[in-house]
Amino acid sequence: MNRYLIPILLCSLVTFTSHAETNLLQTTQQAKKQQQSSEQQRVAEFKAIEAKNRAIRDKLLAEKEALQTSIDQLSAQFADNELQLSEKDKALHLASGSLGELFGVVRQVAKSFYNEQSDRVTSIGQTTEIKAISAIIDAKTLPSREQLYTLWQAFMNHIDSSGKIVKIDVPYITENGTKETKQVTRLGGFGLIDDRGYLNWSSKENIASHYLVQPEPAPSATQLDNNSLIAIDPSNGTLLEQLALTPTLFERFxxxxxxxxxxxxxxxxxxxxxxxxxxxxxxxxxxxxxxxxxxxxxxxxxxxxxxxxxxxxxxxxxxxxxxxxxxxxxxxxxxxxxxxxxxxxxxxxxxxxxxxxxxxxxxxxxxxxxxxxxxxxxxxxxxxxxxxxxxxxxxxxxxxxxxxxxxxxxxxxxxxxxxxxxxxxxxxxxxxxxxxxxxxxxx
Structure with missing residues (x-):
């Protein structure tokens, strides 16, 4: 019985081994097919991404070429504009002649007049003319005919005001600090005076106030009405301001x-x-x-x-x-x-x-x-x-x-x-x- 059992077992073992090899081969072939399919899919994806990137690159290259073309055109236009601007500057210089020097003289005269007259009493009521002169000073181009006429008119008004003694109304600050309108007498371009003496005019604050110290004898508007002689300050208030700075005998002590x-x-x-x-x-x-x-x-x-x-x-x-x-x-x-x-x-x-x-x-x-x-x-x-x-x-x-x-x-x-x-x-x-x-x- 043992003699028959061994061959049977051997046959069964061979059969089993053959069957296992067959299954392993099928599994291996199936895994290979799946790997090949996955690789083909990845290759397809890579090709799609490559095609997309190639399209983007082509688009960017096209835009680069377009921009380079635009840059070349603008550079050529800029060079042409520079040439035209230079030619027009030469033409403007030839056409204007000595107007540039005239403009410099006008600005210099306007600045000198502004610095001299802005703090003087003759500028009271001439705010528009002062602003126009300031615009001439700050201008970077040639003054217009209206501006030149305004400057001439300011000169004429100053000459006319400097030779007249008139009564005008000015803003006035009292000793209590209140502001009111007061009628005073303007002595040409020398100063303002009322019944109490000379007044200090501040063009920045546009207000008048009495000097702390008046000259002796103290002048008054009543003396002008009586045709009496009074002392005037030819320095436009500088000497009157110095009177307040002059110490008294007690202050000296x-x-x-x-x-x-x-x-x-x-x-x-x-x-x-x-x-x-x-x-x-x-x-x-x-x-x-x-x-x-x-x-x-x-x-x-x-x-x-x-x-x-x-x-x-x-x-x-x-x-x-x-x-x-x-x-x-x-x-x-x-x-x-x-x-x-x-x-x-x-x-x-x-x-x-x-x-x-x-x-x-x-x-x-x-x-x-x-x-x-x-x-x-x-x-x-x-x-x-x-x-x-x-x-x-x-x-x-x-x-x-x-x-x-x-x-x-x-x-x-x-x-x-x-x-x-x-x-x-x-x-x-x-x-x-x-x-x-x-x-x-x-x-």
Whole structure:
């Protein structure tokens, strides 16, 4: 049985193997067919994309050729236009001749007239003409006939307005800051005036206001109505504006600072001291003159006190009398020269303080220059004012004090010399009396 089973198994194994190979071959062939179909489909897609890209490329190339053709045409047209423009410029230059130079002269004249007249009172009410002149200045082409006529008309109006005194209405700002219309008198091209004086005209704000400081004597429109002479400002308001910038005496003094106040204090003290001592000297001088006329009546004055010592001194010793009189003269001299040394000291200290203020002001000036530079002189004005004003104050204080000191010192010397002479005369008189008495006793 085993002998038959083995062949059967072998036959079955062969049959099975043959059947498996057949199935594997069919599967392989089927997979190959599917792969070939997929590859054919991909190739077809690639060809379709290639055809589409080729169409786009052809279209872009066509557009490129069209654009290049357009560029060539425009370049040729541009070159032709440049040539035509150059030819037309030459033709315009030949046709215009000297009009270009004339245009330059017109613009220059218009600019000069605009800068001069825009801030003057003759421009009041000529807004249209001012705008037309400004258009001529800003123009890049030749002015038209209407513009040239407007410029000529502006010149004529200015000449006509400059020679007339007329009353006009202008916008006016009051001290309270309110705006109103005010009737004023226009003095040609010099300025505006009303009953209170000159007015400042601002062309930028188109408004008038009074100057802070009026010239002396202050003019008014009433004086014009009465045909009176008034002062005018030929600088079109510049001088009137400078009046407000001119400091007063008090402002000058304030610029001196603390040192200036000290100098002024020295001046006041010295003047009071000098006046008091001067009054004392003049009073005693009058008393002494009266005493010289009436020596028998001894009064309360320096000479009277010397006469009193002589009268009530009964000592026969001349040297003792001389010493007593010399003592009285020294006492009176001290009273006569009282305060003069202080007056001399104040006269000497005043210019020294002025010099101190000058040095201080210059130091501050250099500090300002170090911090801000010297581009703006207004920053240095305060320090320079202190430097200069203190020097002036010192000299102003020293001169009257020194003059007063010399006068008082000379007066005191005269009184002292008079007292010394009178004292010496009394001593000589006593000596003569004693000599006379001795001679009589000896006789």
């Amino acid at each position: 304030e610029q001196g600072g603390v040192i200036g106040k000290v100098i002024l204090g020295f001046l006041i003290i010295g003047l009071l001291l000098g006046l008091c001592q001067g009054g004392f000297l003049f009073y005693n001088k009058l008393k002494i003159n009266a005493q010289l006329k009436h020596k028998e009546r001894i009064g309360n004055n320096p000479l009277g006190r010397i006469l009193g010592v002589y009268k009530y001194d009964k000592s026969p010793n001349v040297e003792a009398l001389e010493l007593r009189l010399y003592e009285i003269v020294l006492d009176e001299q001290q009273k006569l020269e009282r305060g003069l040394s202080m007056l001399k000291l104040l006269a000497a200290l005043s210019p020294m303080l002025g010099l101190l203020g000058t040095v201080t002001g210059m130091i501050e000036t250099f500090q300002v220059i170090t911090q801000y530079g010297n581009a703006d002189p207004k920053l240095m004005a305060e320090s320079i004012s202190t430097a200069l004003v203190t020097t002036v104050l010192g000299l102003i204080a020293a001169m009257p004090l020194l003059f007063l000191y010399n006068i008082l010192n000379a007066l005191a010397d005269n009184v002292r010399t008079l007292l010394e002479k009178q004292g010496l005369g009394l001593v000589a008189q006593r000596a003569e009396e004693n000599n006379g008495s001795g001679e009589s006793c000896l006789a």
